[in-house]
Amino acid sequence: MKLMNSIQEIQSYVAEEKKVGRTVGFVPTMGYLHEGHLSLIERAKNESDLVVVSIFVNPLQFGPNEDFDRYPRDLDRDKKLAEEAGADVLFVPETQEMYPDESVVTVSVNKRVDALCGETRVGHFDGVATVLTKLFHIVSPDFAYFGLKDAQQVAVVQGLVDDFNFPVKVIGCETKRESDGLAMSSRNVYLTEKERKEAVHLSQSLLKAKKWLLDGDSGETEQKMINYLEEHTSGSVEYCKILSYPELLPPTPDTNKLIVAVAVKFSKARLIDNVILDPILLKQGSEEETCSVH
Ligand SMILES: Nc1ncnc2c1ncn2[C@@H]1O[C@H](COP(=O)(O)OP(=O)(O)OP(=O)(O)O)[C@@H](O)[C@H]1O
Ligand SMILES: CC(C)(CO)[C@@H](O)C(=O)[O-]
Ligand code: BAL
Secondary structure, rough: EEEEEEEHHHHHHHHHHHHHHOOOOEEEEEOOOOOOHHHHHHHHHHOOOOOEEEEEOOHOOOOOOOOOOOOOOOOHHHHHHHHOOOOEEEEEEHHHOOOOOOOOOOOOOOOOOOOOHHOOOHHHHHHHHHHHHHHHHHOOOEEEEEEEEHHHHHHHHHHHHHOOOOOEEOOOOOEOOOOOOOOOOOOHOOOOHHHHHHOOOHHHHHHHHHHHHHOOOHHHHHHHHHEEEEEHHEEEEEHHHHHOOOOOOOOOOOOOOEEEEEEOOOOEEEEEEEEEOOOOHHHHHOHHHHOOOO
C-alpha cells in the first residue's frame, strides 16, 4: 500500500492507473478505522482494480462546540488495518494541503438537509459536500463507498453527485454492528462503561419501532421511541424520526421506503443509528427483508 499526503502526487498516480484502464474504488473516512470501515474497503476491493482510502478529519463539517479537537486518531493502526483490508493507496492530507486558504470556496447543499442531522448539526452537510467535492476531483473514483449508518449522508451525497454530474457511482453499504447490535462507530470509544451498556438500546429502539409501526402511526411510534430511550439510557434524545428515504420528507401512503432514525447524545459521544424499511413488506411481516438491524 502506498501512503500519499500530496494532492498532486495522488492525482498523477490515479491518472496513470486510469490511462491503463484500471477502475478506482474510493472509501473516504475520518480514520480510527473499525470493521465498518474495513467492510467498505473489502467491498471496494471486490469491485474495482485500485482501492483508494482517505483519512481526513474535515474541520469544515464540525460545529464550533463539536468534537473536532478530540476526534480519535491512530494513524499507525489505521495504516495496518487499511492495508490488510485491501487498500492500494492511503491518502492522508494535512489540513493545510486540503485548505491552504482560510477563505475556501464552500459547497452549500439544500437538498435532504432539513431533517435529522442536517437540522441539528447546522452546516454539517455543507462541510461534507465541500470536502467530498474536493476528494472526488482529487481521486476521480468510478465507485465511492459510504456506510448506511450515516444514511442521510448517503442521500445528500447522492443528491450532490446527481445534481453536479460527478461521474461516480455512490454505493451505500450495510451497517456493521457489535454482537449486541450497537452500530460500530469511531465515537463509541468515548462511551463510559455504563453508557456502552445503555447504547444497545439505540438499535433495540429501531427493532421496537418496527413493531409499533404495525400498530400505530409514525407520530405515535416516534413518541414511543423517545419514551423508550429516555427510560433506558442516560443520554439525551436528539431525535427519533420516521421519514421517507432518501427524500427525508414526512411519509405519505405512497412512500415506498421509510427510514427510522435516532440520535442520542451521551456525555462525550453523540451516536446515531437507523433502519430502512419497506412499508409494504412491513405490513406483510417479512422480518428479514424489512430490517437490517440484526
Ligand atoms: N458501522 C458501520 N458500518 C458500515 N459503515 C460505517 C460504519 N460506521 C461508519 N461507516 C462509514 O465509514 C465511512 C467513514 O465514516 P467515519 O470515519 O466518520 O466513521 P464513523 O465510525 O461513522 O465515525 P463517527 O463516530 O465519527 O460517526 C462513512 O461512509 C461511514 O458511514
Ligand atoms: C464522508 C466523510 C469522510 C467526509 O468527511 C465523513 O463525513 C465520514 O467519515 O462519514
Ligand atoms: N460519519 C459522520 C461524520 C461526522 O460525524 O462528522
